[in-house]
Amino acid sequence: MDTLLFLAIAFVGGSLGSKLKIPAGALMGSMILIGTWQCIGYFEPLEVHSMIKWIGQSILGVTLALMFKKNTMKLSKYITIFIVLFGFLTIVYSALIAWFMTLITNLNFINAYLAVIPGGFAEMLILTDTIGGNVSGVALFHFIRLMLLLLTIPYILKWLNAKQN
Numbered sequence: 674m675d676t677l678l679f680l681a682i683a684f685v686g687g688s689l690g691s692k693l694k695i696p697a698g699a700l701m702g703s704m705i706l707i708g709t710w711q712c713i714g715y716f717e718p719l720e721v722h723s724m725i726k727w728i729g730q731s732i733l734g735v736t737l738a739l740m741f742k743k744n745t746m747k748l749s750k751y752i753t754i755f756i757v758l759f760g761f762l763t764i765v766y767s768a769l770i771a772w773f774m775t776l777i778t779n780l781n782f783i784n785a786y787l788a789v790i791p792g793g794f795a796e797m798l799i800l801t802d803t804i805g806g807n808v809s810g811v812a813l814f815h816f817i818r819l820m821l822l823l824l825t826i827p828y829i830l831k832w833l834n835a836k837q838n
Contacts, residue, residue, distance in 0.1 A: 682706050788814035
């Protein structure tokens with residue numbers, strides 16, 4: 674019975690997130706609703722079967738791969754150089770921030786690094802799970818980061834757009 678209720682709550686959360694047009698609404702909505710029920714102690718922590726994780730990762734991989742088009746691969750060398758440079762700088766700066774976090778918190782470097790490095794929410798959690806990191810802790814960091822972005826960036830962009838015009 675708990676499994677059916679769990680799945681129903683996940684479905685309702687995902688549906689609400691999508692209907693409210695929250696970016697990544699199905700993911701965020703189900704996570705918020707299930708996370709809330711877990712925090713109030715209704716569900717015993719459940720372990721997701723490795724086959725379900727594999728299927729989810731495969732679907733994510735296919736979804737990301739389908740975003741590439743022929744013209745995507747025709748980026749100029751100039752832009753490609755900047756993409757690689759900024760990617761490298763992101764890796765280095767995230768490592769520095771993670772190192773600083775280990776000095777002021779009780780996080781180890783791996784979890785601090787996975788928590789602060791920018792990346793897709795689902796992708797970073799898959800990576801964290803794969804290397805044995807603290808998935809719930811890293812999820813909390815990325816969830817808060819994503820919520821801050823979703824709640825501030827639209828207003829910042831509107832303000833910048835109004836300022837330019």
